[in-house]
Amino acid sequence: MLKLTRKVEYALIALRHMQDKAPELVSSTKEIATQYNIPLEILAKTLQHLAKENIIEPINGPRGGYRLKAQLGNINLVEFFERVEGPLGLSDCFYDSNCLQIDYCNIRTPIQRINANMINMFRSMTVQDVTS
Amino acid sequence: MLKLTRKVEYALIALRHMQDKAPELVSSTKEIATQYNIPLEILAKTLQHLAKENIIEPINGPRGGYRLKAQLGNINLVEFFERVEGPLGLSDCFYDSNCLQIDYCNIRTPIQRINANMINMFRSMTVQDVTS
DNA sequence: ATTATATACGACAATAATTATCGGATATAA
DNA sequence: TTATATCCGATAATTATTGTCGTATATAAT
Numbered sequence: 001m002l003k004l005t006r007k008v009e010y011a012l013i014a015l016r017h018m019q020d021k022a023p024e025l026v027s028s029t030k031e032i033a034t035q036y037n038i039p040l041e042i043l044a045k046t047l048q049h050l051a052k053e054n055i056i057e058p059i060n061g062p063r064g065g066y067r068l069k070a071q072l073g074n075i076n077l078v079e080f081f082e083r084v085e086g087p088l089g090l091s092d093c094f095y096d097s098n099c100l101q102i103d104y105c106n107i108r109t110p111i112q113r114i115n116a117n118m119i120n121m122f123r124s125m126t127v128q129d130v131t132s
Numbered sequence: 133m134l135k136l137t138r139k140v141e142y143a144l145i146a147l148r149h150m151q152d153k154a155p156e157l158v159s160s161t162k163e164i165a166t167q168y169n170i171p172l173e174i175l176a177k178t179l180q181h182l183a184k185e186n187i188i189e190p191i192n193g194p195r196g197g198y199r200l201k202a203q204l205g206n207i208n209l210v211e212f213f214e215r216v217e218g219p220l221g222l223s224d225c226f227y228d229s230n231c232l233q234i235d236y237c238n239i240r241t242p243i244q245r246i247n248a249n250m251i252n253m254f255r256s257m258t259v260q261d262v263t264s
Numbered sequence: 265a266t267t268a269t270a271t272a273c274g275a276c277a278a279t280a281a282t283t284a285t286c287g288g289a290t291a292t293a294a
Numbered sequence: 295t296t297a298t299a300t301c302c303g304a305t306a307a308t309t310a311t312t313g314t315c316g317t318a319t320a321t322a323a324t
Contacts, residue, residue, distance in 0.1 A: 030299085
């Protein structure tokens with residue numbers, strides 16, 4: 001409950017790894033997977049996803065890899081989580097009404113308040129706060 | 133990611149249901165399960181758990197059920213979540229070191245800061261904030 | 265006492281979400 | 295031309311969550 005996914009963690013590890021280098025230098029999937037002991041194929045998918053989101057820039061071919069593309073200080077954590085994992089919320093019912101309790105639920109409104117608090121908290125931090 | 137479990141939701145629904153009654157009145161598992169469309173057996177387990185935690189008081193036999201026992205305003209949400217679901221944390225590595233990345237991880241410290249923010253936020257609210 | 269209705273609880277099963285793997289494609293530097 | 299990299303869909307395995315079953319115990323009502 002209330003956990004980050006591995007995908008998000010792997011993404012953050014990779015972004016911090018790139019951030020720690022001079023901006024023009026390239027990091028390959030294999031390099032990152034090896035250094036942090038992350039399964040290669042999963043990390044590959046994650047980085048492809050980040051590239052599609054224009055957060056990193058892919059460089060094809062031998063000696064290729066990825067470089068940072070976005071300003072990490074401009075991406076708050078809500079935006080980042082949603083770009084990596086989709087909609088954010090303590091309960092599904094805030095963005096998907098397929099819930100058996102929804103018609104009678106007596107905690108929907110209070111949970112929504114708490115959810116708003118959580119969202120505000122994550123929105124007050126950027127990816128850069130994690131990568132530096 | 134970052135979701136509450138059903139168990140926590142069912143517990144909160146039940147607590148709010150009891151809170152809405154005069155304190156001496158009893159609510160049975162069946163009554164709550166029916167009213168909110170919750171699977172009976174799961175709710176039963178959840179309520180047994182709350183009873184073991186001394187949050188509600190069981191009353192055996194026919195016309196039995198449960199009544200509130202604890203002051204919901206005295207239980208903050210971190211305490212509540214942990215009493216219902218166990219230790220809280222954005223990543224397992226804060227209370228269980230069985231993680232392949234742990235030796236090399238470059239985001240552990242920043243994630244821990246964010247985790248502290250989250251914990252503080254949930255600690256600033258009580259169960260009563262959900263049930264009234 | 266007997267019965268009906270309630271909680272107590274361990275073991276197990278099903279489902280869903282997450283995590284991981286495989287196969288083959290395209291791009292490009294050397 | 296070759297080696298090394300990203301790209302990407304399909305699928306498998308694993309884990310966590312959610313739900314079920316069977317049986318025991320407690321007690322109010324008759």
